[in-house]
Amino acid sequence: MTTLVAQGLVRHFPVRGKRVVQALNGVSFAMEGAVTLAIVGESGCGKSTLGRLVSLLDQPDAGTLHLNGQRIAAPGLAKVQPQVRRAIQTVFQDPWTSLNPRLTLGAILDEPLRLMTGGMNPARRREAVMEMAGHLGFAPEQLNRYPHMFSGGQRQRIAIGRALMLHPAVLVLDEPVSALDVSIQAQILALLLRLQRDYHLLMLFISHDLAVVRHIANQVLVLYLGKVMEVGPAAMVLDQPLHPYTKALQQAAPKLRLGAEPLAPHAPLPGDPPSPLDPPRGCVFHPRCPHTIAICRTEIPQPRLLEGRQVACHRAHEWPTEKEPGESATAPGEPGGGEPDRAADA
Amino acid sequence: MNSTALPQQEQPRQGPVLDIQGLSVAFRSHHQTWTTVLEHFDLRLEQGQATAIVGESGSGKTVAALAVMGLLPGYARVEARRLQAGNLDLLTATPKARRSLLGPTLAMIFQEPRASLNPSLTVGYQLKEAMPRGSTTAAAAALLAEVGMADPRARLRAFPHELSGGMAQRVLIAMALARKPAVLFADEPTTALDVTVQAQILAQLADLQQRQRMAMVFISHDLAVVSQVARHALVLYAGAVVEEGALPELFKHPAHPYTQGLINALPGQGDLQPISGLVPSPGQWPPGCRFAPRCPRASAVCHETLPPWLTADNSRVRCHHPLRP
Numbered sequence: 017m018t019t020l021v022a023q024g025l026v027r028h029f030p031v032r033g034k035r036v037v038q039a040l041n042g043v044s045f046a047m048e049g050a051v052t053l054a055i056v057g058e059s060g061c062g063k064s065t066l067g068r069l070v071s072l073l074d075q076p077d078a079g080t081l082h083l084n085g086q087r088i089a090a091p092g093l094a095k096v097q098p099q100v101r102r103a104i105q106t107v108f109q110d111p112w113t114s115l116n117p118r119l120t121l122g123a124i125l126d127e128p129l130r131l132m133t134g135g136m137n138p139a140r141r142r143e144a145v146m147e148m149a150g151h152l153g154f155a156p157e158q159l160n161r162y163p164h165m166f167s168g169g170q171r172q173r174i175a176i177g178r179a180l181m182l183h184p185a186v187l188v189l190d191e192p193v194s195a196l197d198v199s200i201q202a203q204i205l206a207l208l209l210r211l212q213r214d215y216h217l218l219m220l221f222i223s224h225d226l227a228v229v230r231h232i233a234n235q236v237l238v239l240y241l242g243k244v245m246e247v248g249p250a251a252m253v254l255d256q257p258l259h260p261y262t263k264a265l266q267q268a269a270p271k272l273r274l275g276a277e278p279l280a281p282h283a284p285l286p287g288d289p290p291s292p293l294d295p296p297r298g299c300v301f302h303p304r305c306p307h308t309i310a311i312c313r314t315e316i317p318q319p320r321l322l323e324g325r326q327v328a329c330h331r332a333h334e335w336p337t338e339k340e341p342g343e344s345a346t347a348p349g350e351p352g353g354g355e356p357d358r359a360a361d362a
Numbered sequence: 363m364n365s366t367a368l369p370q371q372e373q374p375r376q377g378p379v380l381d382i383q384g385l386s387v388a389f390r391s392h393h394q395t396w397t398t399v400l401e402h403f404d405l406r407l408e409q410g411q412a413t414a415i416v417g418e419s420g421s422g423k424t425v426a427a428l429a430v431m432g433l434l435p436g437y438a439r440v441e442a443r444r445l446q447a448g449n450l451d452l453l454t455a456t457p458k459a460r461r462s463l464l465g466p467t468l469a470m471i472f473q474e475p476r477a478s479l480n481p482s483l484t485v486g487y488q489l490k491e492a493m494p495r496g497s498t499t500a501a502a503a504a505l506l507a508e509v510g511m512a513d514p515r516a517r518l519r520a521f522p523h524e525l526s527g528g529m530a531q532r533v534l535i536a537m538a539l540a541r542k543p544a545v546l547f548a549d550e551p552t553t554a555l556d557v558t559v560q561a562q563i564l565a566q567l568a569d570l571q572q573r574q575r576m577a578m579v580f581i582s583h584d585l586a587v588v589s590q591v592a593r594h595a596l597v598l599y600a601g602a603v604v605e606e607g608a609l610p611e612l613f614k615h616p617a618h619p620y621t622q623g624l625i626n627a628l629p630g631q632g633d634l635q636p637i638s639g640l641v642p643s644p645g646q647w648p649p650g651c652r653f654a655p656r657c658p659r660a661s662a663v664c665h666e667t668l669p670p671w672l673t674a675d676n677s678r679v680r681c682h683h684p685l686r687p
């Protein structure tokens with residue numbers, strides 16, 4: 017079973033005038049098995065930066081990443097072995113720019129096999145390409161088509177298929193459905209769930225859409241200005257949030273209005289997130305938080321285990337969630353913690 | 363500044379502020395052939411009414427708004443049985459007369475707030491350009507305050523790159539509202555924004571629209587967002603309206619299988635049910651009902667003839683086999 021453990025990941029980008037963008041400031045999580053961890057938060061909070069570290073496309077300034085017990089990322093760590101790199105694959109948001117326009121669908125799926133596996137003969141490669149095309153829902157005659165002949169959703173399917181050709185253990189998806197229409201988004205989510213089961217994938221799913229996250233993720237990590245506000249089983253973090261920021265995100269997410277309630281309610285949070293160039297002292301969320309008290313302005317809240325999730329808030333214990341009797345809390349990272357909100361997928 | 367739900371009663375006024383009947387738009391391609399992208403489009407708005415246009419990418423939402431605004435490129439062909447804004451017949455009006463509508467009668471806000479502002483001019487300069495001639499700085503600041511901008515005086519001196527996405531969108535809303543338009547087209551005004559900022563802008567827009575009794579056409583692909591700002595919606599599929607009606611009833615009990623399909627495809631209600639297949643491109647629309655090739659209820663007639671409108675008191679649907687009478 018695949019395990020992926022991040023400990024205290026830090027990434028700071030130096031910018032003009034000797035200033036530093038604190039994109040990621042001590043992020044930890046632990047995952048085991050064919051589970052999905054969703055990374056949520058507003059624009060600029062560090063989601064893609066974290067995704068790039070896990071994808072080994074970038075190196076942390078502090079902290080470590082372990083895959084199946086092996087250290088794969090740390091400051092100054094020498095180049096990782098090809099088989100480690102192969103074990104972690106990435107799918108990006110934009111299906112229009114991520115595919116080589118000069119290659120056919122068949123060649124795109126074949127490319128990773130051709131470039132990375134020494135010794136696989138062309139017949140086996142063709143077989144593997146056909147099999148993946150079938151998994152993705154393409155007919156054999158479509159293998160000769162070029163990316164511009166496919167729709168956005170089809171291209172995103174191709175990008176996912178390409179990432180899976182080498183049977184990775186970990187799949188990092190950065191906003192994979194954000195550019196797609198709902199009817200197509202639902203097709204891709206269903207495909208991901210099926211492939212996760214078939215390939216035993218551990219997935220890191222970056223998204224700003226809480227409804228999508230609730231559907232696909234077992235675990236959720238809420239980022240704000242590069243720091244973890246709350247992390248744990250999706251059902252707890254999203255349905256019974258303890259951190260005021262998670263609550264605000266949940267309230268702000270537009271809901272389908274099906275009753276007589278009034279139009280657009282008052283926004284739960286004022287203003288925008290502050291700049292990561294100059295994050296607030298104490299709790300980074302305190303300038304926007306409706307519950308700020310003196311300690312929040314001066315002391316950084318340490319993450320603590322509360323009601324089955326880690327939460328970094330001085331006051332989280334003051335608002336206990338209504339828990340159903342007999343419900344058992346599972347710590348983040350423990351296998352089986354939290355079920356996505358869906359029936360067994362089709 | 364929360365929404366004070368004003369009753370949506372009719373005020374004495376002669377006729378609708380916007381009356382569109384049978385609007386169609388085609389684009390000329392390189393071989394001098396015309397490709398129709400929008401057809402049979404009807405929309406009638408009274409003062410103070412808010413309606414929404416929902417539909418997936420490419421369904422023709424933006425084109426419909428641009429056709430009314432008169433902002434389509436020269437190679438576009440716009441036809442309609444009726445196209446009237448305020449008291450002006452847009453089909454016969456001179457270009458000059460049409461331009462004079464922009465601001466006081468028709469205004470529009472676009473999806474990409476930053477791309478719609480000139481990066482080399484201050485917010486104050488651009489805002490005053492949009493306001494009636496001779497408007498004071500104090501009036502400009504008051505207008506920014508009206509759309510919920512914090513510290514409006516200081517913001518007037520800022521350049522667009524110094525604004526967050528949410529602040530830039532507030533500036534654009536202020537510019538659109540500067541001449542108190544009778545009709546505001548809001549084209550995906552929050553799609554590029556974070557959810558917490560989106561919630562601020564939606565609350566603000568719904569509030570302003572109701573307080574100023576402005577008619578609003580809110581364009582979005584997001585059913586949840588639409589349900590939060592409008593009490594009526596049109597559902598567009600492949601260049602044609604398939605269903606329209608009052609909200610929330612339309613989303614609660616849709617009659618068209620496509621509307622139902624959109625709702626079933628929304629995550630957050632148990633099992634996801636994707637709509638199979640793809641939206642056909644303009645130029646490749648099937649004969650008959652355009653949704654037929656993807657529709658679970660389609661029969662032979664759906665593939666052959668365009669369904670007629672079935673009209674109930676507050677809604678209508680274009681379907682041979684609607685989900686409800």
Ligand SMILES: Nc1ncnc2c1ncn2[C@@H]1O[C@H](COP(=O)(O)OP(=O)(O)OP(=O)(O)O)[C@@H](O)[C@H]1O
Binds near residue numbers: 039057
């Ligand atoms: N190479 C870089 N150099 C300087 N700053 C950077 C770099 N990459 C990211 N940043 C900054 O780090 C912060 C986090 O960026 P990141 O792309 O991780 O955000 P995100 O959560 O993915 O946002 P979005 O939702 O907009 O994609 C931002 O302030 C960003 O401007």
Ligand SMILES: Nc1ncnc2c1ncn2[C@@H]1O[C@H](COP(=O)(O)OP(=O)(O)OP(=O)(O)O)[C@@H](O)[C@H]1O
Binds near residue numbers: 424583
């Ligand atoms: N200037 C143009 N020239 C040629 N075709 C155009 C032009 N503008 C739009 N189209 C086509 O018209 C159709 C409708 O486009 P429109 O922009 O109205 O879609 P939309 O519903 O607003 O989609 P989205 O949700 O992606 O904004 C599309 O097929 C589009 O490619």
Ligand SMILES: [Mg+2]
Binds near residue numbers: 063064065
């Ligand atoms: Mg990102």
Ligand SMILES: [Mg+2]
Binds near residue numbers: 424425549
């Ligand atoms: Mg559009």
